[in-house]
Amino acid sequence: MDGITFGTGGWRAAGDEFTDERVRAVGQAVATYLRETGTETGGTVAVGYDARATSEDAAESLADVLSGNGFDVLLTDRDRPTPVLAYAVADRGLDGGLMVTASHNPPEYNGVKFVPSDANSAMPAVTEAIEARLEPPRSLPAADHGTIERFDPIPAHADHSMALVADYLDVDLSGMTVVYDAIHGSGRGVTDALLEDAGATVIRRRCERDPTFGGQAPEPGPETLAGLPEAVADHDADLGIANDGDADRISICTPDRGVLNGHLLFAGVFDALLEDAGARGPAVRTVSTTFLIDRIAEAYEVPVHEVPVGFKWVADGMAAHDGLFGGEESGGYTIRGHIGTKDGVLLALLAAAAAAAEPFDDRIDRLFETHGRIYADKRSVACDEAAKPRLVEALEADVPDRIAGEPVAETVTVDGFKFLLDDGSWVLLRPSGTEPKIRVYAETTDPDRLEPLLEAGSDLVAARLGGADGD
CATH class of the missing domain: 3.40.120.10 (Alpha-D-Glucose-1,6-Bisphosphate, subunit A, domain 3)
Structure with missing residues (x-):
């Protein structure tokens, strides 16, 4: 099952990494997870897909694996929005859903997203449990297979x-x-x-x-x-x-x-x-x-x-x-x-x-x-995955006193490091959860301050990764 790593809500891959073998392994992992955590026999799962070239075939493969594991499958009638598929899971009281999509990523990407029975976004404990159950597909005797039915979730x-x-x-x-x-x-x-x-x-x-x-x-x-x-x-x-x-x-x-x-x-x-x-x-x-x-x-x-x-x-x-x-x-x-x-x-x-x-x-x-008027923007700084923990450790050990010449009034660590400045502006540095990048965000009430804040945030990332002392 090399090459399958779950991120936000599911698995996403580019080009040749998105293979039918891996798609079917994800389908089997979801079937095993659903069986072990809830449904002992029967059950229904919705499967949808977006407009990408490989999406419908992947959705049909997922439906095949799920039905082979005894689940009835509702497969969308054409490519449909992810939230519409998710709403169908909650509205119909289904065991869960699978959506073949890479959302806003470039067309060469694709992925599989898991939708829990309550249709809320899947939390890390759920996706980690599914990832732990990755294995080649297995099937029940034909008499125990579920059905596959096309449906329209739009109305x-x-x-x-x-x-x-x-x-x-x-x-x-x-x-x-x-x-x-x-x-x-x-x-x-x-x-x-x-x-x-x-x-x-x-x-x-x-x-x-x-x-x-x-x-x-x-x-x-x-x-x-x-x-x-x-x-x-x-x-x-x-x-x-x-x-x-x-x-x-x-x-x-x-x-x-x-x-x-x-x-x-x-x-x-x-x-x-x-x-x-x-x-x-x-x-x-x-x-x-x-x-x-x-x-x-x-x-x-x-x-x-x-x-x-x-x-x-x-x-x-x-x-x-x-x-x-x-x-x-x-x-x-x-x-x-x-x-x-x-x-x-x-x-x-x-x-x-x-x-x-x-x-x-x-x-x-x-x-x-x-x-009051606000000006806000963001940018990304390239950062290898292995270096992300080093940046976090460097910021924990050496919190800046000033950013872009303004004193830091407070540091918020809800996600990354958000530096609240004395003039009411702020700069946020956080590792991306999906790409090898550090995200730099800034907000200010002064349009002339926005670019300097973003530059200062980017420089702070570079300095901490490089072991420098600048702020």
Whole structure:
């Protein structure tokens, strides 16, 4: 089983490393795990897949292994979004689910993600238990095999999304024009249809399946969405919305600001929930997400809970604190009453409803006027996996007194090292959980300070890895 290592939620690999043999081994590990931890006989598992070239074949292999182990399998009718598959697991009371996807990674990647029976993001104890059970597939006698049936998970998820968003905000989007960009991924025909059903006029962009995603990673950031602001302007649209390859993440594009960063999307939706619906409850945000959330929460006298980076921790925090809205600056969010999985489909409807109540540009202007403007960004510094513990040890042993000339007021170690500075800005250094990189994040209220903070954070990484004493 060499070459299979579980990370966030499951296994991900590039190119020739994603083999049918390994896919089947993962399927067997999940079957063994489910049998040993719950289902003694029978049971049903959902299997879905994204738009990548190898995904449907891999999903069929997983279905074959699971049915050979006695499980009935519900296999999606075509490539579908990860959150829609996850919702089906919870809605139908299934034993679990498997999703073949590499999410926002480049097209040469693929992977298998495990969805527990409660549809929350799989915690490390679960993925470690599955990884420990990796082995070649084995099969029961043919008479004991389960069935494999194709199914469409969309209607149940769409009905739930419409009803849940209506509980918070008016979802009548008539009169609103939205440009939807699927980046050739699995949100096509799903997110756009949901917006149309809510009354919006939808202009579709890159809504044809392309397993190569146009030759780029299907990550909805400013570079990938370079043509979306122009499309919004050309169609005099109220909003642009984009999903990543498996539609668990979302970005929006406003007429004035273009592609909005995840900090401001979080702030705008959270404010809309608190102001327009009168809903109350905490925000759950990752340590890398803006303090603007805290200022909004303070104005409404609700708490904020800070968690490590990774949506499993957001979901855990939402459950522990009865969170109203939770998410991370990378574009993954969920809401009270939904599953603990980031859902770019439901959030598209929620963001559009928030924009219908007050245009995002106007809302962000108002939030800045009330709470102060923020400038935030991130970058990555290459770092071998073996060097990551050395960096952590160096920072523990030698915490800087100043960063970019500003005194360090407090150090937060929820995930990595977050240095809170006297002027209200902050710098976060944390090892990536998925790539050989150190992530450097910064936030400030002064636009001229953002780049120096990011540079200082990157220099601090280099200095500590190199054994220097600089700060």
